[in-house]
Amino acid sequence: MRKKRLNAILSVIRESEIENQEMLLAELKKLGFEVTQATISRDIKELKLEKKAENGISRYVKGGAALAPVSADFFKQAVISVDYALNTAVLKCYPGWAGAACAAFDRMNFPRVVGTIAGDDTVFVLARAEKDAKEIYEKILGLL
Numbered sequence: 001m002r003k004k005r006l007n008a009i010l011s012v013i014r015e016s017e018i019e020n021q022e023m024l025l026a027e028l029k030k031l032g033f034e035v036t037q038a039t040i041s042r043d044i045k046e047l048k049l050e051k052k053a054e055n056g057i058s059r060y061v062k063g064g065a066a067l068a069p070v071s072a073d074f075f076k077q078a079v080i081s082v083d084y085a086l087n088t089a090v091l092k093c094y095p096g097w098a099g100a101a102c103a104a105f106d107r108m109n110f111p112r113v114v115g116t117i118a119g120d121d122t123v124f125v126l127a128r129a130e131k132d133a134k135e136i137y138e139k140i141l142g143l144l
Helices: 002-015 021-030 037-047 069-078 098-107 130-143
Strands: 049-054 057-062 079-085 088-093 113-118 122-127
Touching: 002 021, 002 037, 002 057, 021 037, 069 079, 069 098, 079 130, 088 098, 088 130, 098 113, 098 122, 122 130
Parallel strands: none
Antiparallel strands: 049 057, 079 088, 088 122, 113 122
8 A cells, every 4th residue: 555655746746836845645545545644744754745836836847857067967968959749748869869868858747747768869758748749849959
């Protein structure tokens, strides 16, 4: 049950903007988990969740979500362009650099990302909806 709850927490913070433990507790109860605030607090520590402020909203993210400066510089050097279609964002990279760019992207912990896959020079980012892919596109474009 604990492992299912921890996975549910990661899913909830990935899909929703969870600002505090009370919001997380409410979302878990909707999913059928009857837990206390103390349990949630321990889970947050175990999962190494951090608060990240974005657009004036502080939300939980998986620890290490921000890119280290070296990774941010590498990401800017590796990615040539970004575009999106429907719910998929596409990063074009220099040949051989897509895997590392994909790993750097994953560390950014974008909400509402279903998954990523990298080839030799292309990274596909599958988002939950078109508006999410557009948001990813705009944020990556701002990084380049």
